[in-house]
Amino acid sequence: MPTPTTELPGWRHAYSGKVRDLYVPADTPEGATPERMLVVASDRVSAFDHVLSPGIPGKGELLTTLSLWWFDRLAGADGGRSIPNHLAASHELTLGADGADDLKSLIPEAVAGRAMVVKSLDMLPIECVVRGYLTGSGWAEYGENGTVCGIALPEGLSNGDRLPEPIYTPAYKAPLGEHDENISYERTVELVGAERAAELRDLSLEIYARAAATAEAHGVILADTKFEFGLDGNGVLTIADEVLTSDSSRYWDAAAWASGTTPAERMASFDKQIVRDWLAANWAAPREGEPPALPADIIDRTTARYRELLERLTAA
Template identity: 70%
Template sequence: MTTSPALPDWSHVYSGKVRDLYVPSSATGLDDTDAVLVVASDRVSAFDHVLEPGIPAKGELLTTLSLWWFDQLTEVPNHLIPDHRLVGDRVVEDIPDAVAGRSMLVKPLDMFPIECVVRGYLTGSGWAEYQQTQSVCGVALPAGLQNGDRLPEAIYTPAWKAPLGEHDENISFERTVELVGADVAEELRRLSLLVYERGAAIAEKHGVIIADTKFEFGADRSSGEITLADEVLTSDSSRYWDARVHATATSPGERMASFDKQIVRDWLAANWDKTGTPPALPADIVERTAARYRELLERLTGD
């Protein structure tokens, strides 16, 4: 398993499935700092397991895409802070060279334990649930929808953010009110739908569909302002489809070919019974996944 790199003047304090968090060496932890270094690794996860090997340059691709999206979503506060300083007449970069290109400097937030999921299309676990109940996470939907269909309007289906190694749990909106209070729950729903609809409209101009996504928010420790955090609309947190293919394809599999790690999920589902340690990913699966990540970034940003 890939380990978190040692960085001069920074102390490693936490590792998630994909990202590593660091605080300045002078700080004692996340509760004692004004800046957090978020480093996106090349690790890839599926079915709540981190897999081997990683996807080459994935951390850089995800970070570049997140930063691009933060620039598009200026109407929503986010956690980014300046990553360089002017010392005299010299610009000093605060992100270490060893992780440049795959890191963001952010302010610490009091994070809400909610995965703010928005679905604009019927697919995945939503499709499975709809076939049984004609609803998704308790939200009733019209009859006659097919796998991959666009929903009449985007729906908010929150989940409880489980600790590393445990499954996130779909919860009702009423449960989010119990967890974070009515005002915060309402604002999380409003902001999530706003960001999704804004992002989906931008992506559509580039010939790309955002079928669904998830966001994380936290409260600014000084002002209490609800702030967009972590990654945003990346191919790890979102399901992206090719709009032209979606419109013309004749099979669900082709219709919903993703610009994300769906290639990894599909291979793993076919080659692992979800017990014990997952098998290593074959080289062709790794390269095909990396190519899809790169293609999405090029489609959206032109870079």
């Protein structure tokens, strides 16, 4: 598992995932739960549960900027109701040398632009996936059984087609080093209780609908996405981690989808599908050991598409 290479003043490294690093305040006692943490998005990129090299330059900043923009939209900037998120104040008042109040950033300069100060949450073990279009593993399952994650769909759908309505297909977040597992809605009830399971499903579908409408207004299709939630100190369901980024979602160009005649043309991607496709073609299953290094043109194309998505969505 990758580890950070930067020591950050005022923070202590606590954990590294495939693409993000988590820090706690340096004075946090071992084993204690801090009130706030620092989440740093790296330039690492993963596919097929492997971290690839080299990374995507600027990726961490692009995805953090997009997450922050979506958190703001979901907090009510899009006209919808405010959905609680895990963001915490990124500045604090301190006493300056002259005795006057000084506003100090809690985000170290070394990770400025790609880090968020967040509240500690009791994270739920459910990955909340919403699919509005038929693609990826869902398309493969549909071809075999006419279902996606066990949910029956109409006959005659093609790869990339819009579903009659978005579907909620949760997954169980497996322990570190193991694969997440698609689960039924009934299994989520067993894991978190009937009331919480329904809240997760309904909120995920609401967020997807709002985000899909926003994306569509900017000429972009939100094909599918995944959310993670936790509970704050008052038991309030709170959206956490990244949200609606190119790493956690599939975004397509709406004009290409409408006019394309092949799956590749219809699903012109703004996410890391470029990386997935290259790796699938250049690293045979079962994909064990060290993955091949990404070529420069794949890195450049992925960076350009990440940046274009951000520019499209945030344009006035």
